[in-house]
Amino acid sequence: MRTFLLLLAFLGLALAQSEGAKVYSANCQSCHQVNGQGLPGAFPPLTHLDKVVQAQGGRAYLIRVVLYGLQGPLTVEGKAFNGVMPPFRQLKDPEVAAVLNHILTAFAKSKAKPFTPEEVKAQRAKAYAPQEVLKSRPPVK
Numbered sequence: 001m002r003t004f005l006l007l008l009a010f011l012g013l014a015l016a017q018s019e020g021a022k023v024y025s026a027n028c029q030s031c032h033q034v035n036g037q038g039l040p041g042a043f044p045p046l047t048h049l050d051k052v053v054q055a056q057g058g059r060a061y062l063i064r065v066v067l068y069g070l071q072g073p074l075t076v077e078g079k080a081f082n083g084v085m086p087p088f089r090q091l092k093d094p095e096v097a098a099v100l101n102h103i104l105t106a107f108a109k110s111k112a113k114p115f116t117p118e119e120v121k122a123q124r125a126k127a128y129a130p131q132e133v134l135k136s137r138p139p140v141k
């Protein structure tokens with residue numbers, strides 16, 4: 001019985017991970033590239049996101065980026081970007097949580113506590129313009 005439960009837990013984890021990877025390849029990979037390395041001058045990498053998620057307000061910011069998009073000048077790892085990311089409001093709360101958990105663990109090697117669908121839902125209460133999302137970004141360079 002214990003082995004069975006353990007197996008179920010592993011299976012659940014594997015499924016959750018593969019959902020995030022699926023959402024990523026369908027919605028994000030065309031810009032942020034297969035390993036989240038981005039494209040210089042156009043699309044920022046996602047490998048630095050541990051710093052963002054650990055900063056104050058970082059969790060809410062990351063959810064908003066996915067739900068509402070992002071627009072305006074920002075500096076990532078010393079490189080300047082000034083582009084437009086489209087919103088992904090159409091993704092369901094568990095999909096947003098899964099894709100954030102995927103990029104954080106697979107690309108940013110983050111040990112931050114996983115995002116939950118409830119956390120995503122809370123950020124739907126107030127809609128943000130992509131420029132406002134940028135204003136809520138923690139001061140991480």
Ligand code: HEC
Pocket residue numbers: 024027028029030031032042043044046052062065066070071072073074076081082083084085086088099100103134137
């Ligand atoms: C059409 C291209 C495009 C797609 C598709 C896209 N992004 Fe982005 N993303 C961008 C651009 C451009 C920026 C930077 C916007 C700016 O310069 O203000 C960005 C910024 C980000 C940031 C902010 C990084 C930081 O340090 O603040 C995160 C996180 C992010 N994207 C995650 C995602 C995820 C997750 C998906 C898929 C659900 C996705 N992106 C899909 C183009 C894209």
